[in-house]
Amino acid sequence: MPTAILVRHGRSTANTEGVLAGWSPGVALDDTGRAQATALAARLAVLPLAAVVSSPLQRCQETVRPLLDTRSGLPLHTEDRIGECHYGDWTGRKLAELADEPLWTTVQRHPSAAVFPGEGGESLRAMQARAVEAVRDWNARIEAEHGPDALYVLCSHGDIIKSLAADALGMHLDLFQRISTDPCSVTVIRYTPHRPFLLRLGDTGDLGGLAPAPAPPGGAPDDAVVGGSTGAL
Secondary structure, X not given: OOEEEEEEOOOEHHHHXXXXXXXXXXXXXXXXXXXXXXXXXXXXXXXXXXXXXXXXXXXXXXXXXXXXXXXXXXXXXXXXXXXXXXXXXXXXXEHHHHOOOHHHHHXXXXXXXXXXOOOOOOEHHHHHHHHHHHHHHHHHHHHHHHOOOOEEEEEEOHHHHHHHHXXXXXXXXXXXXXXXXXXXXXXXXXXXXXXXXXXXXXXXXXXXXXXXXXXXXXXXXXXXXXXXXXXXX
């Protein structure tokens, strides 16, 4: 099955202002975020990408734009299910203020029980479920169109990517706050019929080693290499 390259959007104006943006419209990348997006396109230049799938939110669409501008014919698909968590009444508020809310402790220590207040507020469980479903659906579509060794980019948000990494690792959602993903970092999951492999987590460096390589000798294609992978050859 394909390898999903999960990209968190570059630094946004809400990040620098300490605001929980959620689905607020008009949240763009700041100057640093735009530079990060340009650098991301260069980091991904060595990889044979099949497609780009992005959250509909502006900061994600802006993050993948330099990549699309340098890859003629690379398709962009917009996917609502990898959009940010619906934070309800928390949307647009300062993180420093939210830290005093009783729910903050639940979000930190028992996130599987967290449901954000107000109309449209979502639970973190529901957020993870829709994101996992979306990735599974896109894996099937990418494989059908481009083959099992295809790589594709999926640009999303911090909590979404952390929840997908937790799912890949078989971690309970209550542990997902132990995972960190910086702006424009790359988390890479290679999916197989039996289990996912987490290849990168919050990576901000070289990505050349992700290029498809021959299967290791012995065992099935989705077996772990006994003794450890040899890495890029």
